[in-house]
Amino acid sequence: MTGLNVENITHDWGAKRALDAVSFSVAPGQFCALLGPNGAGKSTLFGLLTRLFTPRTGRIEIAGHDVSREPLGALSKTGVVFQQPTLDLDLSVWRNMLYFAGLHGITGRAARLAASEALDRLGMEERARERVRDLNGGHRRRLEIARALMHRPGVLLLDEPTVGLDAQTRSDLVAHVHGLARDTGLAVLWATHLTDEIWPIDQLVVLHKGRVLEQGEVPVTGAALTAHFLRLTESEGA
Structure with a gap:
């Protein structure tokens, strides 16, 4: 299976x-x-x-x-969300997503599209320009899940x-x-x-x-x- x-x-x-x-x-x-x-x-x-x-x-x-x-x-x-948060608090939601995309070899337009789709799926697209430090705990977790799904x-x-x-x-x-x-x-x-x-x-x-x-x-x-x-x-x- x-x-x-x-x-x-x-x-x-x-x-x-x-x-x-x-x-x-x-x-x-x-x-x-x-x-x-x-x-x-x-x-x-x-x-x-x-x-x-x-x-x-x-x-x-x-x-x-x-x-x-x-x-x-x-x-x-594999997409992973660990118990301890691994976000960069001083970067925006969007920059966190693009950085992680780069780690998976996703760049340019493909990275922007993958980030947008994943954030939208988790109801986070409207917060894309906010700093992670300014998000509450629930939104940070949603961001981590969105990030884990970027590479499908x-x-x-x-x-x-x-x-x-x-x-x-x-x-x-x-x-x-x-x-x-x-x-x-x-x-x-x-x-x-x-x-x-x-x-x-x-x-x-x-x-x-x-x-x-x-x-x-x-x-x-x-x-x-x-x-x-x-x-x-x-x-x-x-």
Whole structure:
């Protein structure tokens, strides 16, 4: 399949096992919620997906490209929003977009068109001339998502993208990314520790202490999902 495929990924930090035989897949057009508490291994997994480091065992495939054997092909099909913001606060929205386009080898008219389309898709085009420093947290996150989509990836990875945002802004951002998956065919992996960011239509992967405890359709929603998640993790030990 295209999209994202993770097979039997194991990774250690010294004597500590961060990920233990993790496997799951995300199809094009699918929103997959990677749910786990802090320290579950979500950020380690994102580091492996984005080639920051190499897994001890296993295989990762992005849009048909093996991350270890075809890193450039895999990364060219990957859009990433990390937990920590990576915007230049003193540049305008537009300049941030064009700079990132250049990193992907997109220049001139093609860069301007890609930036305009991505900003419009995220409802940010009217803010193109504003300095990033003057944007609120929600608009900064929208800009980071727009920037991640400029090169038209097949897979979008978001690591705890709503940290520090208020409840309404979080809800709006979750809805927007669901719409992107539905309307553009993106395979979306959304890492979170918040159950209210997960919709009934989503795929769910529950990660705890580096292991997948459960995956598949969302079994319940709302407060029932929170209780279900707590039962799963408590059964494995705190």
